[in-house]
Amino acid sequence: MTLSTDAQTLQPGLEPGPTRRLRVAAVGDLHVGEGQTRPHRALFERVSDDADVLCLCGDLVNFGKTAEVEVLLDDLRSCRIPMVGVMGNHEHECGQPETVEKMLTDAGVTMLSGGRSCEVGGVGFAGGKGFVGGFGRYMLSAFGEASIKTFVQEAVEDATALETSIRSLRTERSVVLLHYSPVVDTVVGEPPEIHAFLGSSRLAETIDRYDNVKLVLHGHAHRGAPEGKTNRGVPVFNVALPVLRTLGETHYRVFEV
């Protein structure tokens, strides 16, 4: 899939980078369990032939257990291209997200969190896990109980970290990785009652402030729709593995940026 990078006036300070398009493979929600044997070996072996970089959009393991991550890493070591990743909510379940993130980092995955970003082949990669809160006019606001205000404050701080990550890049073409969805489009298909727990428009509002973001990738909404766009028209793709399987893609989806 080729994404439009129509000529536009560059933002001051942005660098156009190489004209060659980068092949970006993406998948999320592998949900590796500790009893599995090489569940995704084929994915990590094949992707090196099909793409220049692999984006991992969170929920790579089921509960964030060390033993699960070891199963994942046994497959992941077959990958011969750069890997960029974000954490999912499932990596937090056991209460040791820092351990999971360090294991992935030590295995060669550049983990985007805390406002970090990176560059591969002249294309920028920004992102983070993201957070919940709902979409559009129905997004939860900081009103009423202190607990609601604390919750909304976490969503605001999360969006601020995403902004730091995007703003630190000087690339004319950037990709944003998230676990939670920034738009409602790609959660449609899930029960409407849980849409607000699948992502937040705060993420899209942040993304839309930056013209150099050309592609947004996320997971988490297993029964959601494969694609949508932000208000500014930035394409958003849900690359949760269960969604990719509905498209006949058994491992990952590849985009050209």
Ligand SMILES: [Fe+2]
């Ligand atoms: Fe998931």
Ligand SMILES: [Fe+2]
């Ligand atoms: Fe998730």
